[in-house]
Amino acid sequence: MSTAVISRRGMELLLYLAPVTLFYVVFLILPYLMVLRLSFFQFSPMHLYIPEFTWANYAAVLTDRFYLGLLARTIGLGLLVTLVSLMLGYPLALKISRAGPAMKSVLLAITLSPLLINLVVRTYAWLVLLGDTGVVNHWLQALGVTAGPLPLGGNMFSVIVGLVHICLPLMALSLVGVLERIDPALFDAAESLGASRGRVLRRIVLPLSMPGIGAGSLLVFSFTISAFVTPALLGGNRVTTISTLIYEKFTFSSNWPVGATLVVFLLVINIAVVILHGRLFRED
């Protein structure tokens, strides 16, 4: 009797979980393992690759100045975008957490709305704004601030601006989450003991919002280093990141083994971030 019950439950479980498991094994695990395998194969201009084991691709990426520069530039971009998103996201999150209910809804809707607007559209907006003949340069010259167009587009600057615009909602949401949980009684206590507003911010609000700062930063960092559409469009073929080079290796130059090796590096960095995230903020 009891074995029959167990096996019936087992059957039911299998029915629920087998389809999704099969789907993941075939279309997630297998493709990822094949990329990993590809990174150990030799490049061949004639046959895409020769299936012979080699460390050469890893050696190339880890010793070639070009690839090292690429890794450093991508990580640097990630850090910079994270920092700017934090600096812009913090005042916004403070404003949201202090607002009354009606204002809070409006501000939250404004903050969240970009998340639902197409990534390509959001990137296109900055393409229009930051070009040599774009809206920003037009206004700068019309107002007499600059004589000629500033080089705002097609470089690292426009890539950073575009990525910050996309990452801000993620950062602000992480921050609002922690700021809302701070007990307002703490402020009253601190103020009645004579602390200035600045001191309250520095000594109470900032330390208590560290989990949000950490979570938001890791989220923005891993999004930025893996972003493809924004650097590809706003970098104007002049800004190369790991992602844009992966695309190039798998399409135009057809060097799949090196492309696969770059994929492994991108994955390793991302997994490190996820592990760090898990260590810092255990989900229960």
Next chain:
Amino acid sequence: MLDKAIDLAGWLVVLFILGPLVIIVGGSFTETPYVAFPPTGFTLRWYAQLMHRRDFLNSFVFSLALAALCSLVAMLLGVAAVIGLHRHGFTGRQVFRAFLMSPLVLPTIVTGVALLQFYYLIDMDAPVTGLLVGHVLITIPYVLRTVGAGLVGLDPAIEEAANSLGAGGLRTLLRVTLPAIAPSIMAAVIFVFITSFDQATVSIFLSGPDMMPLPVRIYSYIDFAVDPMVAAVSTLLILFAFGIIALLQKLLGLERAMGVG
């Protein structure tokens, strides 16, 4: 003083978030052959031009169909998984759930590349299926999260009551459990639909010139022209997004839908 500064900074950031979108919407009505803000004059000719672009219209219809199909498949696989995980405790359940959530943390570009070379190496020549698989893979985590949250909020006593009154597993599922979590199922459908409809990165790797979802169409068009026609299609997509926000707000309340508060 400090509060004023923070308040002002907050407003400037709001301006930074909304500014580009406002400029695109405004610029789509300009009479100039480039996007100007404020727009010079007022014309609908960029919208008219858009309506005559077969490629854009085809891509729009294709994206809608792809998103609908993706919602169906992701919901079937995802809801079954959520219920399986909810009803049955087994060793390694948390690990298994994390595994199912993994496409959310894996870079989309890597998933795109992995599928691209996988299809090539197994000689799969089915572009629509290939694209659909990519979309389903990255949307299943949204189903798990949204529907999972609905199930956690469900009082287990309700299912037990159905069971003790003689309803079998399937009957309880169809008549009790699923109706009880209908709002989160609706929310999940909307999330999956919009995520698929908006997906660009995976699609760039997996779509060919004949079957191009709308975001990829815009992406490849932008590469050689930044005329106000793109502003027109962008405006329509922004309206579409706000429609979705309104729908979510109505169904769930925005804060709950987005997992805040």
